[in-house]
Structures are given as C-alpha cells and as structure tokens.
Amino acid sequence: MAIATQLILNGLIAGAIYALVASGFSLIYSVTKFMHLAHGAILALGAYLMYTFAVLLGLNFWLAILLTLICSSFAGVLMDQLVYKRLRKRKASGAVLLIASIALVTLVSSLILAFWGADVKTIPMKNPVFDFLGARVTQIQIIIIVTSIVLLLGLWLLMKKTKLGKAMRAVADNKDVAQTVGINPERIYTYTFIIGSFLAGVAGILIGIEQNLYPTMGLSLIIKGFTGAVIGSLASVPGAVLGSFILGLVENIGIWWLPSGYKDAIAFVLLFVFLLIRPSGLLGVKVREV
Amino acid sequence: MAFINYLIHLGILVCIYSVLTVSLNLAVGFTGLLNLGHVGFFGIGAYSSALLAVAGFPIWLSILCGALLAGIAGILLSLPTMRLKGDYLALATLGFSFILGSVARNWTDVTRGALGIPGIPKIVKGNVEFLIVVAIIAVISYLIFWKLSRSRFGKTCEAIRDDELAAKMLGKDTFMHKIAALGISAFFAGLGGALFAHYITFIDPSIFGLGDLILLFSMLIVGGLASVKGSAIGTIIIFLLPEPLRFIGFPSSVLGPAREIIFALILLLILIYKPRGIVGKVDLA
Numbered sequence: 216m217a218i219a220t221q222l223i224l225n226g227l228i229a230g231a232i233y234a235l236v237a238s239g240f241s242l243i244y245s246v247t248k249f250m251h252l253a254h255g256a257i258l259a260l261g262a263y264l265m266y267t268f269a270v271l272l273g274l275n276f277w278l279a280i281l282l283t284l285i286c287s288s289f290a291g292v293l294m295d296q297l298v299y300k301r302l303r304k305r306k307a308s309g310a311v312l313l314i315a316s317i318a319l320v321t322l323v324s325s326l327i328l329a330f331w332g333a334d335v336k337t338i339p340m341k342n343p344v345f346d347f348l349g350a351r352v353t354q355i356q357i358i359i360i361v362t363s364i365v366l367l368l369g370l371w372l373l374m375k376k377t378k379l380g381k382a383m384r385a386v387a388d389n390k391d392v393a394q395t396v397g398i399n400p401e402r403i404y405t406y407t408f409i410i411g412s413f414l415a416g417v418a419g420i421l422i423g424i425e426q427n428l429y430p431t432m433g434l435s436l437i438i439k440g441f442t443g444a445v446i447g448s449l450a451s452v453p454g455a456v457l458g459s460f461i462l463g464l465v466e467n468i469g470i471w472w473l474p475s476g477y478k479d480a481i482a483f484v485l486l487f488v489f490l491l492i493r494p495s496g497l498l499g500v501k502v503r504e505v
Numbered sequence: 506m507a508f509i510n511y512l513i514h515l516g517i518l519v520c521i522y523s524v525l526t527v528s529l530n531l532a533v534g535f536t537g538l539l540n541l542g543h544v545g546f547f548g549i550g551a552y553s554s555a556l557l558a559v560a561g562f563p564i565w566l567s568i569l570c571g572a573l574l575a576g577i578a579g580i581l582l583s584l585p586t587m588r589l590k591g592d593y594l595a596l597a598t599l600g601f602s603f604i605l606g607s608v609a610r611n612w613t614d615v616t617r618g619a620l621g622i623p624g625i626p627k628i629v630k631g632n633v634e635f636l637i638v639v640a641i642i643a644v645i646s647y648l649i650f651w652k653l654s655r656s657r658f659g660k661t662c663e664a665i666r667d668d669e670l671a672a673k674m675l676g677k678d679t680f681m682h683k684i685a686a687l688g689i690s691a692f693f694a695g696l697g698g699a700l701f702a703h704y705i706t707f708i709d710p711s712i713f714g715l716g717d718l719i720l721l722f723s724m725l726i727v728g729g730l731a732s733v734k735g736s737a738i739g740t741i742i743i744f745l746l747p748e749p750l751r752f753i754g755f756p757s758s759v760l761g762p763a764r765e766i767i768f769a770l771i772l773l774l775i776l777i778y779k780p781r782g783i784v785g786k787v788d789l790a
Contacts (some may be wrong), residue, residue, distance in 0.1 A: 329762040
C-alpha cells in the first residue's frame with residue numbers, strides 16, 4: 216500500500232513538473248502553430264542562470280529568482296525575434312520552424328556545456344521530508360505541486376478573463392480574422408513568448424532545485440513536455456496539463472513492472488502511439504488534417 | 506605525417522557521412538518525408554554490425570546484416586507513420602530515434618548500456634586502406650542514388666512530394682513508393698552506421714542523440730534538398746568549416762561544444778537566409 220501511494224505521489228509530482236513544461240509549450244503552439252522545442256532550452260537556461268545567481272554569485276534567493284525569470288522571458292523573445300520571426304516573414308513551413316527549434320536546442324545545450332562545463336551541478340537548499348499516508352514527500356516537491364497549480368490557474372484566468380488572453384485566443388483561432396479586427400499578431404506572438412518562457416523559467420528553477428543540472432536537461436524535459444501535450448492535446452493548455460499528469464502517472468506506475476531505466480522509453484512509446492492513433496490528443500475536438 | 510593522417514581521418518568521415526546525407530535526401534528531399542529517425546537507422550546499423558562482428562561473424566556479413574536490419578526498421582517505421590505529414594511525422598520519427606536510444610541505454614545484457622561496445626574489429630588494417638574502401642562504397646552509393654533520382658521511381662517520389670493526391674490519381678502506388686523510399690534510405694543509413702562503428706571501433710548510446718541529427722540536417726540543407734550533388738557538397742563543406750578551430754588551439758573541452766555551436770548556427774543561418782542551400786531544388790515542406 217505504502218509503495219502504491221509512493222508511486223502515485225511520485226507520478227503526481229512528475230506530472231506537475233511536466234505540466235509546467237507542457238503548458239508553456241502548448242500555449243506557444245496554440246498561438247503560433249509551430250513546435251517550439253527550444254522551449255526546453257529556455258528551461259535549461261533558467262536552471263543554470265538560477266545556479267549562477269544563487270550559488271556562484273551568492274545573491275539573495277528571491278532576487279536570483281526574479282533575475283532568472285526576467286532573463287528567461289527575454290531569451291524566449293530573443294529566439295522568436297532573431298530566428299522564428301525571420302522564418303515566418305518568408306512564410307516558412309512548420310517543418311522548417313521545427314528544424315530551427317531543434318538547432319536552437321543543441322545551440323543552447325552546447326553553449327551551456329562551453330560556459331558551465333559538463334559536470335552535474337546542484338542548487339543546495341534545505342529540504343525536510345514529510346510523511347504523507349505512508350509515502351515520503353519533500354518540502355521542495357510540495358512547493359513544486361503548489362506552484363504549478365497556482366501558475367496554471369493564473370494562466371487559465373489570464374486566457375479567459377483578460378483582454379490579452381482574448382487576443383491570444385483570437386490569434387490562435389484564426390490569425391487573419393484577428394488581424395482584421397485590429398489585433399497585431401506579431402505583438403501577440405511576443406507576449407506569448409514572454410508568458411511561455413516565463414513558465415519555462417519557473418519550471419527551470421523548480422527542477423534545478425529538486426534535481427541536478429546537466430547541459431542536455433532541456434531536451435530531456437521538453438520531450439516529456441511535448442509528449443504530455445500530445446497526449447492531452449497540443450493546441451489546448453488544459454489538455455496539455457491533463458496529458459502531463461497522465462504521463463507522470465503512467466511513467467511512475469509503469470516502473471512497478473519495468474526497470475526504472477525504461478521510464479523514458481515509456482514516454483516515447485506513449486508519444487508514438489498517440490501520434491499514430493489520436494494525433495489530436497484526448498481533449499482535441501478539432502480533427503486536424505494530418 | 507600527423508597532418509596527413511589527420512586528412513585521411515577527415516576523408517574517411519566525409520565518405521561515411523556523405524552516404525548518410527545522400528540517403529537522408531532520398532526521404533526528406535526527394536520524397537518529402539520529414540524523417541528525423543535517420544540517426545536511429547544509423548544506430549541500428551552501427552549496433553547490429555558491431556555486436557555481430559564482436560560475436561565472431563565475418564565483418565562484411567555483419568555490415569550487410571546491419572544495413573539490412575536498418576532497412577527493415579525503415580520499412581516497419583514507415584508502415585504506421587504513413588498517414589502522418591510534416592511536423593507530426595517529424596515528431597513520431599524523432600520519438601522512434603529516442604526509443605532506440607533508450608533501448609541501447611537500458612538493454613544492458615546485449616548493448617552494455619552506457620558503457621558502449623569497445624573493441625569492434627576493423628575492416629582493414631590501415632587507415633589509408635580503409636579510406637579507399639569507404640571511398641569506393643561512397644562512390645557506388647552516389648551512383649545508385651544518382652540513378653534512382655533519374656529513374657521512374659525517383660520521379661514518382663518527387664511527384665508524391667509535390668502533390669500526393671495528383672500522383673495517386675495518375676495511378677501511382679504512393680504507398681509502396683513511400684515505403685520503398687524510407688526503406689532504401691534506412692538501408693544506406695545503416696550501412697553508414699556500420700562503417701562508422703568499424704572505423705571508430707567503439708560505439709555508445711550517444712550516437713542516437715540530437716547532435717548527429719543536426720549535423721546531418723546541416724549537411725543536407727546546406728547542400729540542398731532533392732539534389733544528389735548537393736549532398737556531397739554539403740557534407741564536405743560542413744566537415745571542413747569547423748576544422749580551422751582545431752589549429753587555433755582551443756582546449757578539447759571547448760572544441761566539442763564549439764563544433765556543435767557552429768553546426769547549429771550554420772543550420773539556422775541557412776534556414777533563414779538561403780533555405781534552398783547551394784544547389785537545392787525545393788523548400789523543406
């Protein structure tokens with residue numbers, strides 16, 4: 216019983232992390248209609264910046280968080296302006312943007328490798344362990360779950376209640392119509408990248424505190440993020456969140472039967488199966504032409 | 506002398522990678538299948554051939570088996586993914602590479618996991634001899650792909666890329682053509698992988714990574730899609746460009762990442778400023 220509780224709890228914690236990654240990714244996908252895999256690179260950058268500000272420079276913890284979030288939002292916008300915007304201008308296909316985003320992923324992970332080195336880094340923090348129905352849960356893990364719930368609720372309110380959210384949904388729905396009613400899509404793209412990369416920055420900080428930092432962490436996490444998004448629905452943030460929790464649970468309950476090294480393989484197989492059988496995801500209503 | 510050995514080493518890598526690039530071009534450039542599983546086929550060829558040869562199989566038979574297994578994997582991958590297009594196909598094939606990488610990492614009884622497989626036998630003793638062998642294989646592969654691109658088969662593949670429905674209405678079996686294109690492409694990727702394994706004599710799961718994928722796509726797109734000649738040009742250019750770095754005297758801990766940074770930057774620049782590469786005929790769709 217205690218083991219089952221522990222596995223489910225681990226699944227929920229993993230799901231909360233994946234949901235943070237997937238929400239930003241699918242937000243950007245739903246508005247801009249391409250797969251920004253370099254979202255994972257922003258996340259890794261966030262983790263390493265947090266390490267730099269908090270550990271190497273020894274800044275105040277909250278100041279370090281603030282600086283990291285500003286930098287990661289900025290990095291996302293920079294990627295959009297320098298690469299994606301130019302590609303959009305010459306009407307490049309989604310495939311071109313996808314390849315460009317993979318190039319950005321390796322670019323950033325190589326830069327991290329060059330600047331910070333290959334050795335694994337940690338951000339030390341006090342982390343007492345609590346007992347929950349016979350399962351172990353750490354303080355950081357509780358913070359992760361609470362933060363992700365608060366942020367995802369905030370994102371939902373932003374999308375539903377604010378003018379900016381409405382404009383984002385309008386562009387997501389139909390860019391040309393949105394343009395005719397006076398919404399500037401390029402500006403909305405910029406806001407989308409700010410918000411999405413902010414979420415990636417938060418995810419980077421939380422993951423950096425809970426786990427270790429290594430140069431290719433962005434790739435590992437974005438794979439989980441987009442798998443979660445594909446399971447739920449690429450183009451809907453609630454779908455992506457649902458899919459991420461399913462992924463986290465399946466992965467962690469799956470190691471009941473399989474060696475834990477196969478955790479990643481479970482995710483890839485899920486991704487593969489969903490792409491083949493239900494590419495629009497569990498919550499996808501619109502059947503996209505594939 | 507050291508410099509000549511180094512040139513021979515570069516020559517061998519250019520030959521092996523040009524086979525990989527030109528075969529990738531058949532799927533991506535000619536047939537319009539955005540296949541990110543090429544490193545997966547490369548890895549299948551490398552691992553199967555290495556394991557067979559280490560187990561005592563004759564080397565050429567091992568290499569052939571590696572290439573054939575990769576080809577079969579290509580056909581098997583193409584069957585379920587046939588309905589997918591563009592970025593969805595890209596994600597599914599990328600997932601395929603990751604699954605293989607994960608298997609290579611975890612199936613420790615066979616692949617030794619992250620430790621990799623050392624002591625893979627060489628095909629011939631010296632590097633000069635090996636250069637001659639791979640050069641012959643590369644030239645033969647090029648002739649095959651050149652012939653293919655001019656054949657009825659190649660033209661039909663291009664028709665599928667440009668307008669699949671129209672090709673279907675003209676009575677072309679688009680399904681079989683796509684399967685064949687991916688199968689042939691995978692066979693040669695496996696061949697390249699096997700040659701690579703028997704040259705370096707050591708492989709580990711990192712060959713399934715993104716680094717090689719970016720390298721292959723840089724070569725493919727710099728040279729140009731749907732051009733056999735372009736793949737050769739692209740491979741040579743991309744291999745030679747970062748080489749001056751070696752002589753500036755960067756430490757090797759910086760050299761590795763610096764090469765990857767250069768490849769990624771070249772790919773980004775070419776996508777933005779010259780999307781058809783040097784002699785490419787079509788855009789990436």
